[in-house]
Amino acid sequence: MATLYVILLTLHNINRWLVLLAGMWTLFRGFSGLSSGRAYTAADRRPVVAFVGTVSLQLVLGLLLFGFMGAQNMPVFAGARSSFQWEHLGLGVLAAVFATLASALSKRATGNPARFRAMTIWTVLSLVVALAGIPWWRPLLRFFNL
Numbered sequence: 001m002a003t004l005y006v007i008l009l010t011l012h013n014i015n016r017w018l019v020l021l022a023g024m025w026t027l028f029r030g031f032s033g034l035s036s037g038r039a040y041t042a043a044d045r046r047p048v049v050a051f052v053g054t055v056s057l058q059l060v061l062g063l064l065l066f067g068f069m070g071a072q073n074m075p076v077f078a079g080a081r082s083s084f085q086w087e088h089l090g091l092g093v094l095a096a097v098f099a100t101l102a103s104a105l106s107k108r109a110t111g112n113p114a115r116f117r118a119m120t121i122w123t124v125l126s127l128v129v130a131l132a133g134i135p136w137w138r139p140l141l142r143f144f145n146l
Helices: 002-036 042-069 084-110 112-133
Strands: none
Touching: 002 084, 002 112, 042 084, 042 112, 084 112
C-alpha cells in the first residue's frame, strides 16, 4: 500500500513538470500567433491538447492520491498549513477547468485571433492557478531527491 502511494506521488511530481512545459509551449504558440497574425493550424492545436492532457492526468493522479490516503493522512502535507491540502485540491480542479476551457474555446472560436486569444488567456489563468497550488517547499524532483 505504501509502495503504491510512493509510485503515485512520484508520477504526480514528475507530471507537474510536463504540465509546466506543455503550458509554456502553449503560451509560446499562442503569443507568437497573436503577434504575427498568422493562421491557426494543427501545429497550434497540438500544444493546447498536450497541455489539457497533462493537466487532466495531473488531476487524476492527485485525486487518486487524495482518495488513496485521505486528506487527513497525507504525509506530503505534514508541517504545512492545515488547510493547504484542500487549497491544493481546489486549485488543481480549477487549473484543469481553465485548461479545458483553453482547448474547447480555442477550438470553437471563429477567426484566427480569437482562437489564439482564447488559447492564451485560459492557459495563462490555468498556469497561474497551478503555480499557486504547487507546494514549493517539497523536493522539486522527489524521485531523484532534488
